[in-house]
Amino acid sequence: MSGTAPVPARRLLQLGALPPDLQRRAASRYALEPLWTEAEPAQFLAARRGAFDGAIMMSRHGCPAAVIECLAAAPRPGVVACFGVGYDGIDLAAARRHGVQVSTTPDVLTECVADTALGLMLACARQLVAANRHVQGGAWLQGPFPLATRVSGKRVGIVGLGRIGQAIARRAGGFDMAVRYHGRSARAGLPYEFEGDLAALARWADFLVLACPGGPQTRHLVSASVLDALGPEGYLINIARGSVVDEDALVAAIQAGRIAGAGLDVYANEPHVPAGLLGSDRVVTLPHLAASTRETRHAMEQLVLDNLAAFFATGKVLTPLA
Template identity: 65%
Template sequence: MTIYAGTDAPKLLQIGPLPPGLTQSLQQHYRLHPLWLEHDRETFLKAHAGTFAGGVTMSRHGGQADVLACLKGTVLACFGTGFDGIDLHAASQYGVAVSTTPDVLTDCVADIAFGLVLATARQMVAADRFVQAGSWVNGAFPLATRVSGKRLGIVGLGRIGAAIARRSSGFDMPVRYYGRQAKPGVSYGFESDLLALAGWADFLVVACRGGPETHRLISAQVLDALGPQGFLINIARGTVLDEDALVSAITRGALAGAGLDVFEREPHVPAALLNNDRTVVLPHVAATTHETRAAMEQLVVDNLASFFKTGRVLTPPA
């Protein structure tokens, strides 16, 4: 099944379903072919190699080597900042320009990260359930944990991590961060030892990129270092966190709480994290605002237009 903008419009390989607004925008300029509806993906890609002007995907769909071979010499535009699912080595090998949608979602993701800090420490969701259930008439809600003045550790001080750090200034929070190396011109303290950062922090916010290098970076040892008074916040990728270790820590009371917007096997969430007063779990909504979604969709369109005009995309992976 191919959706036509016009028989002479460039044809794009659509790796997986896209947001409706983006699909509609692309259909005005391109013919979209939905790869995920092909019964024999391997045969289709080999038979149609070199027939597409480019491709479009989402972070969750990625772009494997077989797709990039089919798109040789063209472009793969990705809706999302995460590119750990895109084989960048294969993209380079086959001469495929890759684009992502950074910056435009930074503020909304940072907002959610800090919202999770507040929601977990002050037990906002549990308090809401308490009132909704009519329990307030029987007594007061238990004491929660203060946020202002507490120590904030950030794993990954990229665009989003830096935006989270800026938000913490309104709460007078000392900030330290962990990464591959210290960032020049940054006033926050750099910590080269993740266990040391977890041991120092009251809140450990995970904002690094996904991929093999960070797979289960937040391990049982890190959670133990964070300790029974510490809170974990993850708005990065579900694969960065050892979910089994988190379940164990929450179940044993070895962690004060966790606020999560991403999971390893989305949309499946470990049962122990559900209906738990020490966890706040969101359905990967950090970037899903009307404003951010529109800006991301437009950047995908702009990246494609730039490639077809100049041979280069505006925002390659970085």
């Protein structure tokens, strides 16, 4: 009996643990090699140069130059398919140098991340977490909950007006909030005022919302001086990357009452949260869950697989980095 020989499965380096459903679906299509379980990953990569067609990862795993070089040694430079929009841990210079394509999962998580930013604004200013404890712990029987701060009609300064930043701005408009933004440069065609000085934006804003990329260029962008500019009636909201904020300065500002509060979904050394940010009713801490809804998770997983399929079929990913 004759027939066509089966095509060997493409081999992918897996850079860390994946969500269970993505793990199952990727393993059904590709031969996965778990790099993160290797005792000596550098030696492993050196010995297997050119043996892989691509890599699959989450934003938090990181992708160093050694992985890129391993993929680049294949007959066709491979692909790095990343679950998430954060790419600060990927050595993009090495990828460009070696012709390795990188894909992320933009757009499909924009709305849920923007929802979370607004949720953190409400939770901080209206003291919703503390109010819940007030009822759950029986304190309401002893007296009313203290007055909180209004959200509608306030001023929002957004740092990074990309897809997510614009979605936050649209939602803020629904609360009759004034919006200004800061970034590397002004963006044409948008109805929001650009502010080139971050400290000036912080002084103007009631809520300073971080929606910018991580990486060396934005590390500790929000410094002690920016927090001082935000002031004792201002709130910091971070759904970007923990590295954007000087966490020591933030702890000091919270403890001294130099800002009103903070709503945080991301931290510099996840899952470790600085002790000074815990136990305060003026800080709302979430476990990096902004995109963690069933709908968004499924869409992100599908886009990772679609990017891989497109690359192997056409040589181009669907959502390359701009």
